Every structure is written in C-alpha cells, then in structure tokens.
Amino acid sequence: MTAxxxxxxxxxxxxxxxxxxxxxARAVEQVSLRVESGQVVGLVxxxxxxxxxxxxxxxxxxxxxxxxxxxxxFQGTELLGRTESQLRELRGNEIAVVFQDALSALNPVLKVxxxxxxxxxxxxxxxxxxxxxxxxxxxxxxVGISAPEQRAGLYPHEFSGGMRQRVLIxxxxxxxxxxxxxxxxTTALDVTVQAQxxxxxxxxxxxxxxxxxxxxxxxxxxxxxxxxxxxxYAGSKVEDGPVEPIFYRTAHPYTRGLLASLPRVDxxxxxxxxxxxxxxxxxxxxxxxxxxxxxxRCPHAQAARxxxxxxxxxVVGDGHVAACLRIEEIG
Amino acid sequence: xxxxxxxxPVPGNKPSGRGFLRRFRRHRFAMAGLAIVLVLAFCxxxxxxxxxxxxxxxxxxxxxxxxxxxxxxxxxxLGRDYLTEILYAxxxxxxxxxxxxxxxxxxxxxxxxxxxxxxxxxxxxxMRITDLFLxxxxxxxxxxxxxxxxxxxxIIVLVLAGIGWTVIARVVRGEVLxxxxxxxxxxxLVLGASHLRIVLRHLLPNLAGVAAxxxxxxxxxxxILESTLSFLGFGVRPPQSSWGNMLSQAxxxxxxxxxxxxxxxxxxxxxxxxxxxxxxxxxxxAFDPRRKQ
Numbered sequence: 077m078t079a080x081x082x083x084x085x086x087x088x089x090x091x092x093x094x095x096x097x098x099x100x101a102r103a104v105e106q107v108s109l110r111v112e113s114g115q116v117v118g119l120v121x122x123x124x125x126x127x128x129x130x131x132x133x134x135x136x137x138x139x140x141x142x143x144x145x146x147x148x149x150f151q152g153t154e155l156l157g158r159t160e161s162q163l164r165e166l167r168g169n170e171i172a173v174v175f176q177d178a179l180s181a182l183n184p185v186l187k188v189x190x191x192x193x194x195x196x197x198x199x200x201x202x203x204x205x206x207x208x209x210x211x212x213x214x215x216x217x218x219v220g221i222s223a224p225e226q227r228a229g230l231y232p233h234e235f236s237g238g239m240r241q242r243v244l245i246x247x248x249x250x251x252x253x254x255x256x257x258x259x260x261x262t263t264a265l266d267v268t269v270q271a272q273x274x275x276x277x278x279x280x281x282x283x284x285x286x287x288x289x290x291x292x293x294x295x296x297x298x299x300x301x302x303x304x305x306x307x308x309y310a311g312s313k314v315e316d317g318p319v320e321p322i323f324y325r326t327a328h329p330y331t332r333g334l335l336a337s338l339p340r341v342d343x344x345x346x347x348x349x350x351x352x353x354x355x356x357x358x359x360x361x362x363x364x365x366x367x368x369x370x371x372x373r374c375p376h377a378q379a380a381r382x383x384x385x386x387x388x389x390x391v392v393g394d395g396h397v398a399a400c401l402r403i404e405e406i407g
Numbered sequence: 408x409x410x411x412x413x414x415x416p417v418p419g420n421k422p423s424g425r426g427f428l429r430r431f432r433r434h435r436f437a438m439a440g441l442a443i444v445l446v447l448a449f450c451x452x453x454x455x456x457x458x459x460x461x462x463x464x465x466x467x468x469x470x471x472x473x474x475x476x477x478x479x480x481x482x483x484x485l486g487r488d489y490l491t492e493i494l495y496a497x498x499x500x501x502x503x504x505x506x507x508x509x510x511x512x513x514x515x516x517x518x519x520x521x522x523x524x525x526x527x528x529x530x531x532x533x534m535r536i537t538d539l540f541l542x543x544x545x546x547x548x549x550x551x552x553x554x555x556x557x558x559x560x561x562i563i564v565l566v567l568a569g570i571g572w573t574v575i576a577r578v579v580r581g582e583v584l585x586x587x588x589x590x591x592x593x594x595x596l597v598l599g600a601s602h603l604r605i606v607l608r609h610l611l612p613n614l615a616g617v618a619a620x621x622x623x624x625x626x627x628x629x630x631i632l633e634s635t636l637s638f639l640g641f642g643v644r645p646p647q648s649s650w651g652n653m654l655s656q657a658x659x660x661x662x663x664x665x666x667x668x669x670x671x672x673x674x675x676x677x678x679x680x681x682x683x684x685x686x687x688x689x690x691x692x693a694f695d696p697r698r699k700q
Contacts, residue, residue, distance in 0.1 A: 135597055168598035180590035184697055185612045194608055195598050231426075231696040247598065 082152035084287050085111040085134070085255055090146035092129055092138065101361040103129045106146070107313045108389075109306045111255065116281050116288040118298035118319075120334070121308035124358050127291050130308075131257050134289075135173060136163045151254070169199045172253040176260040178240035182232040188243050189228025192216070195250040215246040218283075219276050238269035245276055249286060256280070257289045262297060274301055295334055299323060304395075307331045310359050310369040313389065317396030327398035329374045329406065330354070368401060376406045430693040437689020443682035447675075451497030460488040462495045463646070471665045480671050483657075489668070492648065493675055499560060499649040501679070503633050506564050508625035511571030512618055518572065519579025520606060520614070524587055534580065540573045545632070550641045563642060567629045575621040582617055586610055616691040623687020627680040634676060650676050 092104040104126040111117045121127045132138050134148055136158060148155045150171065155163070175181040183191060192212045196203065203211065209228070216224035219242040232240055241261060248256050258277065262270040278301055280286055290302060298305055298319065305322040307315040307330065315328040326332045333354040356373035359365055365372055371382035382401055389397040400406070431437060450457045459479070466486030474481040480489040522533035552566045586592065587610070595605050634651030636642035638658065643649045645656075650672040657668035 137593070137597065164599045164601060166599070167596070168600075173594070173597045175590055175594055177590055181594040183589075183591045183609050183613070185615075185695065186609070187696075194595075194600075198598055198600050198604065233697050244594075247594070250598075 081113075082149065083110045084113045084115075084151060085109075085289070086147075086149045087130070087134070088147045088149075090130065090133060090148060091144070092126070092133055093143045094139075094141055095143070096362070099362050102364060103142075103311055103361055104133070105311045105364075107308065107311075109313065109316065111287050111289055113254070114281075114285055114287055115303045116277070116290060116301055118302035118305045119289060119291045119308065120293065120295055120298065120305060122293055122358055124310075124361075125308045126311040127308050128259055131173070131259055131289070131291055134257065135167065135171065136160075168195060168253070169251045170253050171255045171257065172248040172251065174241075174244050174248040174256065174258040174261045176263055178237060178244050178264065179232065181244055182240060184232055187229055187231055188235065189213075189216075191232075192228070192243065192247055192250060195247045199251050211250075215250055216243070218249075218279070219243070219246045220272065220279075221246075236269075238265055238272060241265060241269075241273050242276060245273070245280070249280055249284065252284060253286055255287050255289060257291070259291045260293070261290075262292070262294070270297070277301060295323075296338055307334070310364060311361065312369050313399065314370065315396075315398040316389070317393065317398075321393050321396045325393060325396070327392045327396065327403055328370075328400050329376050330370050331398075333373075368399075376402055378402060426696060427693050430696075431689050434689035434692055436685040437692075440682040440685030440689070443678060444686060447497065447679060447682070448501055451494050451501055454491070454494040454498065458488075458491040458494045460491040462491060463487065464491070471660075471668065473664070473667060481667055483668055484665075489671060492653065493650070493671055496648040496650050496653050496672070497675060497679075499643060499647065500630055500633065500651065500676070503560060503564055503567070503649070504626040504630040504679070504683075507567040507571055507629035507633075508622045510564065510568035511625050511629075512575055512621045514568065515572035515575030515621065516579050516614065516618055519576040520583055520610065522576065523580040523583025524602070524606060524610070526584075530580070533576070537573045537576050540570065541577075545570045546635065546639075549632070549636055550639070553636070553641050560643065560647070563633065563636070567632060571625050571629060575618070575625070578617055578621065579614060582614055583610060586613055612694075615694040619690035619694060620687045623683045623690070626683045630676055630679060 087107060087109045090104055090107045091102070094101045094103060107126070107130060109117065109119070119127045119130065129138070133144060134155065136155060138144065144156055146156070150166070155166075182188070186194070189209070189212045192215060193208045196208060196211060212228050213224045216228060221227055221239055221242055227235075232243070235243065245258075245261065248258070261277070262273050265273060274297060277288060277290070281288060281301070290298065292298065302319045305317065305319050306313060307322070307328065309330045315322065315331045322331065323335070326335060333352070336352040337354060339351055354373055359369060359372070365383065367383040367385055368374070368377070368387050371377040374382065377383070385401055387399040387401045389399045390403060392398050392403060454462070464487060466482070469482055469486035471484045472478060472482045478488050478490070480493065483489055483492060518533050518537070522530040548570060549566055553562065556562045556566070592605055592609060595609055600608070630650070633642055633649060634654055637649055637651030638655040640655065643652050645652065653672040654669060657672070660666055660668050
C-alpha cells in the first residue's frame with residue numbers, strides 16, 4: 077500500500093453531544109484518530125470517557141437525538157450521514173464489532189453454529205449448506221474452540237463465558253472485515269480467559285489482514301497487542317501515539333496516572349503503601365471544566381493557565397501527540 | 408493447541424440436532440395430551456369409518472335411552488346413537504377451534520410484532536385499535552356479526568378470530584418491546600442484518616413459546632365461545648351440529664334422568680381443551696433450549 081492511499085479509518089474532529097433534560101451532554105469533543113490497514117489501535121479511557129460513543133458513531137448506531145459533527149471516513153468515504161441501507165452493506169462485511177457482554181449478544185434460542193452461519197449469510201448468500209457449515213467450523217477453530225464440529229450444534233448457554241466471547245469474535249471476523257471494532261472484549265472475563273481472548277485477537281492480527289480497533293479501560297491489555305494507543309479522558313483525546321512511547325515516554329499527566337495506577341508484580345509494595353489513584357472524579361458531561369478537562373485532577377495544573385486555555389494536541393515525538401499545555405515543562 | 412478444551416465438556420452422543428423433539432418428548436403431559444388430541448381428531452374426521460352408526464340414523468320410537476352396550480353413550484331424544492353424533496359434531500368443533508386459534512395467533516403475532524418493533528406512532532395506532540377490540544364485549548359483537556353475515560362456519564371462524572387476536576397481539580408486543588432491546592439485536596444490526604431479517608431470524612424464534620401457548624389457549628376459548636354461541640342460538644344451526652349446539656339442544660334435560668345428554672358433549676369439550684393446553688405447555692418448554700429437566 078502506498079502512502080497516498082487514504083487510511084482505513086480516519087476520524088477527524090468528531091464531536092458528539094446529546095440533548096438531555098439537564099442540558100447538553102458533550103460526550104465526545106474534537107476527537108481525531110486513525111487506523112491504518114493491518115494495525116491494532118487501542119482506545120483507552122475510564123468508563124464514561126466517551127470511547128464507546130466513538131465506536132457507536134463509526135458504526136452509525138447513535139440514537140437520533142445525538143448531534144454529531146466532524147467526519148468519519150472509511151477507506152476515504154464519509155460514513156456520517158449515510159442512510160441505514162448504505163451502512164448495512166458495510167456493517168459486518170467491512171466493519172464488524174465484537175461486543176462486550178457475550179451472553180446477551182448471542183441469541184439464546186439459536187444454536188451457536190446457526191448464528192454464525194446467519195452472520196455469514198447476511199452478506200454472502202452464494203454458499204451451499206455444506207460450505208456454510210465448513211466455514212462455521214473453520215471459524216470456530218480459528219478462535220480456538222476445540223471440537224468445533226460438535227460445539228456448533230450447542231446453544232449459547234451451554235458455553236462458558238470465554239467460549240461465548242470467542243464465538244462473538246468468530247462472528248465478527250466471519251466475513252473477513254477490513255476493520256474489527258472490539259468493545260471491551262475481555263472485561264467480563266477472568267484473567268486467564270482474558271489472556272486467551274487476547275491471544276485470539278493476536279492470531280487474527282497475524283493471520284488476516286483485518287485491522288482492529290480495541291476499546292478498553294485496561295492499558296495492560298494493549299501493551300502486547302496494539303501498534304498504537306489513543307488515550308481519551310472526559311470526551312477528549314489526551315494522548316495518541318505508537319505503543320512504545322506511550323508506555324515508556326509517556327507525555328500526558330493523565331496517561332501517567334493511568335499507568336501508575338496499574339498493579340504490578342515487579343514493583344514491591346509493603347503493607348503501608350497503596351496503589352496510586354488519580355485523585356478526584358471524572359467530570360460530569362453536562363458541566364465540563366473550562367480549559368483543560370483534566371486540570372482539576374492534574375498534579376501539574378497551573379492556576380490561571382490550565383483552567384483557562386484549551387490545550388491542543390502537540391507533537392512530542394514521532395507520531396506521538398499529547399494535549400497538554402505544560403508538556404514542555406513537565407516532560 | 409489451546410487450553411479451552413476443558414472449559415466445558417462437549418455433551419457426548421446426545422442428539423442435539425433433534426433437541427426440540429427430545430425436549431417435547433420429555434414432557435409427559437404434553438405427550439399424553441398430543442395422543443388424546445390425535446385420537447380424538449382421527450375419530451371425528453373419520454367418523455364415517457369409526458362411528459358405530461350412520462349419522463342421523465333416527466329411531467323416534469326408541470327416544471332417549473341411557474348408555475348401554477349397544478349405544479355406549481346412549482341415544483338422544485330422536486333415538487340417534489349419541490357417540491356417533493358427538494363424533495360427527497366434533498368435526499366442526501375441532502375445525503373451528505384449531506382454525507380460529509391458528510388464524511388469531513398469526514394475526515395477533517404479526518400485529519404485535521409490528522406494534523412492538525416499529526414502535527412510535529405505528530405501534531400506538533395498532534395498540535389503540537387493539538384496545539378498541541378489547542373493550543367491546545365479544546358475545547355482543549359475535550351475535551350481531553353472525554346475524555348480519557349469515558352463519559356459515561367460515562363466517563364463525565372469521566368472526567371468532569377477529570376477536571381472538573387482540574390478547575396475543577398485546578402479549579407479543581410486550582415481548583418484542585423487551586426483546587428488541589437485547590444486545591443480540593444490536594449485534595445482528597452491526598452484522599448488517601436488515602430489520603426484516605432480525606424479526607424473522609432473531610425475534611420470531613424467541614416468540615415461538617408465547618405463540619404456542621396462545622394457540623392452545625385460543626383453541627380452548629374458541630371451542631368454548633363457539634359452544635356458548637351455539638347454546639345461545641347464534642352459532643351453528645341444525646342440521647349441522649357442533650358440541651356447542653348439542654349442549655344447547657340438551658339444555659332442557661338438566662336434572663332429568665336424561666342429564667347424560669348434557670354431560671357427554673361437555674366432557675368432549677373438557678377433554679379437548681385440557682389435552683390441547685397440555686400440548687401448548689409442552690411446546691412452550693420445547694421451544695426454549697435453556698429449559699432443563
């Protein structure tokens with residue numbers, strides 16, 4: 077692919093607001109991000125930071141009450157403002173999603189194999205029953221479900237949580253989409269199963285040309301998997317860069333806080349020391365602070381500056397940007 | 408290759424492909440009910456072979472006699488074999504019961520799904536129309552409709568179905584309102600499925616249990632409603648007969664030695680209604696793969 081080709085997914089200045097009884101809730105403000113072909117991009121943030129709203133916007137799943145500005149381009153074509161039937165062509169075929177809650181995202185009365193087959197048939201009606209079955213078994217095998225032949229005939233409730241999540245991933249990649257959006261795919265799982273699911277995502281990255289937008293609140297998940305990381309806080313993008321500098325040359329105070337609050341086995345803690353936590357709480361989307369959204373919780377905040385001026389993303393390294401006014405001083 | 412093989416044992420040789428039948432067969436009452444319905448239907452529809460006497464074989468001098476070996480259920484006031492008459496009458500009662508039940512469930516389900524899934528003003532309009540049908544006393548409507556339209560049994564079926572769909576429409580709408588919020592509907596949507604596809608492939612299988620119960624309840628209510636109508640003189644008229652109008656003709660014998668004329672058609676209705684409800688119960692359970700026993 078040459079440099080002139082548009083990126084697979086390009087989100088520019090995306091802002092999303094919802095009118096509510098308490099006033100306007102600005103869920104997402106001026107977020108830009110890009111996913112190149114074959115990349116895994118992590119979108120990190122706390123609950124309520126707007127990361128799931130961004131993914132809903134990409135898929136055109138926002139409710140009618142949302143006010144959306146900016147642009148979302150997929151392979152160079154604008155997605156915002158497309159009709160339902162135009163989006164339907166794309167969904168599942170070019171862009172697919174893996175949901176968070178695997179139990180409720182599977183239909184309890186349909187057999188797992190039939191649901192997978194359904195996902196394929198939505199876009200490809202040319203397959204015979206036999207081919208369809210073979211494809212289903214192949215997909216289940218790819219996501220690491222043993223005895224796929226037999227398990228295709230079982231119902232979701234006969235599967236464990238990790239296996240259900242694998243099925244969802246299989247549904248996501250059924251039509252070999254260009255982009256797979258994984259919305260907290262490991263959140264509901266325990267740690268060992270989490271690792272297995274990440275392994276599946278890794279396998280998809282290595283064996284197919286599918287790009288992955290991995291939405292998570294867990295930076296640790298991204299370390300081994302992502303090529304790039306985008307950090308969101310209170311609806312704004314605070315840092316964006318390749319995975320290594322994000323972890324080792326962290327620029328933004330919020331990202332530093334996030335990293336510091338991860339429990340680590342290689343860092344000794346005695347009984348008196350506690351895990352770091354970022355003081356304060358995520359601001360209410362109805363009344364975001366003036367200036368930098370993070371300043372009320374930021375250890376480096378400077379009066380009369382951080383609470384007035386809105387930081388713009390500034391380049392701090394190769395492909396690495398951070399939105400902080402004091403980036404030079406605190407670096 | 409991966410350690411998940413241990414996550415859940417694959418149920419061995421269970422014939423999971425035929426899960427529905429297996430689950431239904433486990434339901435004893437439903438199996439018994441199904442057997443009764445089938446035997447009853449067979450006897451009624453093949454009454455010309457099964458029945459011990461010819462239809463309308465009158466022996467006026469014999470009159471009403473109590474059950475005997477020659478006439479297992481006795482004879483009616485015209486000296487006809489009562490068993491024979493009940494079997495022939497069952498044709499009409501069963502036909503009306505089944506066709507009304509299926510018709511009203513289909514209509515009710517379609518309207519309920521539209522109301523629930525489309526939502527907004529379409530849903531409101533459909534539900535207000537449903538309310539309108541619900542508040543009018545059905546017997547009055549039926550009586551008037553049958554007076555005006557004639558009383559062929561087709562008309563009776565249509566009129567009964569025209570009243571029977573309302574309850575199922577409400578129930579289905581409620582179910583759909585809950586189902587369409589499920590994550591798998593969103594999941595199907597982001598897989599690129601059209602709304603029609605979501606309704607057909609995801610919602611309807613979830614509604615099958617409700618529909619099965621509705622059919623069985625409706626079989627029961629429409630047989631009873633038809634009986635009531637016939638009893639009141641608005642339904643099937645002689646020489647056509649149904650269990651309902653047999654009851655109405657025997658109504659004069661309450662408290663006399665010929666009371667059995669009342670009991671036997673009543674018993675036929677009771678057995679049918681019970682058996683059909685058991686079948687409905689079994690179907691509901693069988694449609695839900697999560698139900699274990």
